[in-house]
Amino acid sequence: MTEARSNIAPVLRYAAMRRIRSFEERVGELFLRGQSAGSMLHLSIGEEAVVGMTDAMAPGDTFTTHHRGHGVFLARGADPARMMAEIAGKESGYCRGKGGSMHIADRALGHLGANAIVGGGIPHVVGAGLTYRNRRSGQISVAFFGDGAMSQGILYESMNMAALWHLPVIFCCINNQYGMGTRVDRSAGKLGFGGRAEAFGLIAAHAEGQEVEAVHHAARDLVAAARDGRPGFLEIDAYRFYGHARMDKSPYRSPEEEAEGRARDPLTTARARLAAEGLADAADLDRIDAAAAVEMDAALEADVAAAPPGLPTMFQDVYAPGTPAPRPQADRLRAVLSEAPR
Amino acid sequence: MxxxxxxxxxxxxxxxxxxxxxxxxxxxxxxxxxxxxxxxxxxxxxxxxxxxxxxxxxxxxxxxxxxxxxxxxxxxxxxxxxxxxxxxxxxxxxxxxxxxxxxxxxxxxxxxxxxxxxxxxxxxxxxxxxxxxxxxxxxxxxxxxxxxxxxxxxxxxxxxxxxxxxxxxxxxxxxxxxxxxxxDPAVPDAPWGVPLVRREGADLTILTYSRMLQESLAAAEALAARGVEAEVIDLRCLNPLDETAIFASVRRTGRALVVTEAAVTGSVASEIAARVGEACFDWLEEPVLRLGGEDIPIPVAPALERGSIPDAALIAETALWLVRREAPAWA
Structure with a gap:
């Protein structure tokens, strides 16, 4: 590290973004190797500046994410090996191979769950906000979602409740310009989503997705206000570098547009800024990149070696332990056919 | 109390x-x-x-x-x-x-x-x-x-x-x-998840819950006056549902009538009837019957509304039909 470094936080945010990029590249590789559980893999490459938001949160704060939430969870402290294992449907994964990429969660880190229903996890932060308000715990809860959820009614119901009840809640829209194959200007009558949030009485902010420090600046203010019972909304204006899911080659957009979008790379921007401000030089940043690559390679290899869950575990955790569990079909059939007199 | x-x-x-x-x-x-x-x-x-x-x-x-x-x-x-x-x-x-x-x-x-x-x-x-x-x-x-x-x-x-x-x-x-x-705030009728025999009887088992329990109990009284003793089981909890008492009763009476207020197609009554049919097949004297709401939206006219769902009289008539093969007037 350079001697000029006086503030390590931006460097750490760069490292966090690099870890996300590196992780997602290997998740893509997992898929290509046929090692992922299913085809539902939504990469957050291009959206790494969300680190500016997660970095403004405190230990004990909670959050929900959407189907494209790997980056958010990693930035909140997830173990990449356990994440990778969950994505591959392994017993050692965060959810013991029951959830996968789109339903990853970890109570200890405050992750109340990734969600595969667009907007489905948003009202959960309203409920978490009620808990924290009633207990005066000082915690906040943040919903992360994409621009697609801006068309879901439950978002607006949730915004209204958060404002009405003065809840410690933030709605964070990672606008990557696409809901599957539909560009945001083909799904929204009016762009610039902050106005919608303000209409409900939320504090709204907007940040460019290639500027993690700008995201962080906006997020800090929103977090402080939310802790004070003034809920907020943050739109991070990003670009989804690749297709909706791994099979999607994005035939609905032009190579020119993609090149322009990928030029808005939060990692490239951060590298230039850190160097210009003397916080890190190219060698420092290269070492960060190399460390992330080593870490994520190890996570990938550990995952490939991990065991799948045993078949009987399918009946576990439908209900709480110690309460009546689902009856395996074989047991029912055996009872019917063995008890019946011949 | x-x-x-x-x-x-x-x-x-x-x-x-x-x-x-x-x-x-x-x-x-x-x-x-x-x-x-x-x-x-x-x-x-x-x-x-x-x-x-x-x-x-x-x-x-x-x-x-x-x-x-x-x-x-x-x-x-x-x-x-x-x-x-x-x-x-x-x-x-x-x-x-x-x-x-x-x-x-x-x-x-x-x-x-x-x-x-x-x-x-x-x-x-x-x-x-x-x-x-x-x-x-x-x-x-x-x-x-x-x-x-x-x-x-x-x-x-x-x-x-x-x-x-x-x-x-x-x-x-x-x-x-x-x-x-x-x-009695101190004493529940039965544990969570366990159906309860609300009325004992030897001739058929009526399986029901919610408001149809009250209608079924009234029907059972009317049936008793006709010499038919209905066992009425209140399911109470539909999940979890301990089927022990249900199967024991049907295996004893040999007849089961499942009564619900819901439209009968795809209903809880259909599920209960299927479970009884599987588990009690060899003990059944008659087919398991379902009596429920008609498969229509609920109409506003009071006469149509009443006519679309079972009541005590309909339950009793259906039970007599099942037990004695006495077809009701509407049959």
Whole structure:
């Protein structure tokens, strides 16, 4: 590290973004190797500046994410090996191979769950906000979602409740310009989503997705206000570098547009800024990149070696332990056919 | 032991539970100042304050969704869906979120919430305020489902629901709120998840729940006058459901009539009939019969509404048809 470094936080945010990029590249590789559980893999490459938001949160704060939430969870402290294992449907994964990429969660880190229903996890932060308000715990809860959820009614119901009840809640829209194959200007009558949030009485902010420090600046203010019972909304204006899911080659957009979008790379921007401000030089940043690559390679290899869950575990955790569990079909059939007199 | 109403028993269960457990909150439309559309939560906002008895905007999906989030983070919310007919609005939060969170997240995050709602006919409230949609709930793994048919059960099953670690859908019947009966807050009728023989009989087994329990018990009295003794089993909880007493009864009587108020196709009655048919096949003297609501939307005209669902007379006539092959006049 350079001697000029006086503030390590931006460097750490760069490292966090690099870890996300590196992780997602290997998740893509997992898929290509046929090692992922299913085809539902939504990469957050291009959206790494969300680190500016997660970095403004405190230990004990909670959050929900959407189907494209790997980056958010990693930035909140997830173990990449356990994440990778969950994505591959392994017993050692965060959810013991029951959830996968789109339903990853970890109570200890405050992750109340990734969600595969667009907007489905948003009202959960309203409920978490009620808990924290009633207990005066000082915690906040943040919903992360994409621009697609801006068309879901439950978002607006949730915004209204958060404002009405003065809840410690933030709605964070990672606008990557696409809901599957539909560009945001083909799904929204009016762009610039902050106005919608303000209409409900939320504090709204907007940040460019290639500027993690700008995201962080906006997020800090929103977090402080939310802790004070003034809920907020943050739109991070990003670009989804690749297709909706791994099979999607994005035939609905032009190579020119993609090149322009990928030029808005939060990692490239951060590298230039850190160097210009003397916080890190190219060698420092290269070492960060190399460390992330080593870490994520190890996570990938550990995952490939991990065991799948045993078949009987399918009946576990439908209900709480110690309460009546689902009856395996074989047991029912055996009872019917063995008890019946011949 | 005191005589009270089904409505008061539910209200008392909420009060007693809220006094015992400070994490319980009520969340729903008109639960506070108004006191509940059917008066169940009257006065609770004065007793427990607006932070625990929360009047929500008319946003059913987010009411249930907020209850899910509150339950995930340590509260024990009682969300109220004013009419079960509004279930269509909330099915994502109920069936995809509340029901599946524990499983999807590998057992890490439970959702100990209760969704209180009410359904059923009897008020000429027409097609969107009169349905019996318990089958929608029973179909979803992860949801517990309770439908009390007596005053004492209304109290005790709600108290029990408020100790469950998983989401419970508690469906009241609008036609039972004024039902009078004995409440003993110290003694439940039976344990959680266990059906109860409400009346013993040797000639057939009537399997039912909620308001149809009362109609079935009345039918049983009419049948007794005709020399037919019906055993009436109150299912009480539809999930979990311990089938031991059900199968034992049907194997003894050899005849089963499943009675529900819901439209019969794809109903809880169909599921119960299937289970009885599988488990009791060799003991059955007759086919398992289902008697339910007609497969139509509920019409507003009182005569049509009454005509579309079973009552004591129809249950008794159907039972006689089953037991004695005495076809009723309408057959």
């Amino acid at each position: 005191t005589e009270t109403t089904y409505r008061e028993a539910i209200r008392q269960a909420l009060i007693d539970a809220m006094q015992t457990d400070p994490d319980i909150i009520l969340l729903g439309e008109e639960v506070g100042l108004y006191g509940g559309a059917y008066g169940v939560t009257k006065g609770l906002i004065d007793m427990f304050g607006a932070e625990r008895v929360i009047d929500a905007p008319i946003s059913e999906p987010a009411i249930v969704g907020a209850a899910v989030g509150a339950a995930m983070t340590g509260l024990r919310p009682v969300a109220e869906l004013m009419y079960v007919d509004f279930a269509g609005l909330v099915m994502d939060q109920l069936a995809n979120q509340a029901a599946k969170s524990r499983y999807m997240f590998g057992g890490q995050i439970g959702v100990p919430m209760v969704l209180r709602t009410q359904g059923g006919t009897g008020r000429s409230a027409a097609a969107q305020h009169s349905q019996s949609l318990e089958a929608w709930v029973m179909h979803v793994p992860g949801l517990r489902l309770v439908m009390p048919g007596t005053v004492n059960d209304a109290y005790h099953l709600l108290r029990a629901a408020l100790t469950q670690p998983d989401p419970v859908v508690f469906i009241e019947h609008k036609g039972l709120y004024t039902l009078k009966g004995d409440l």
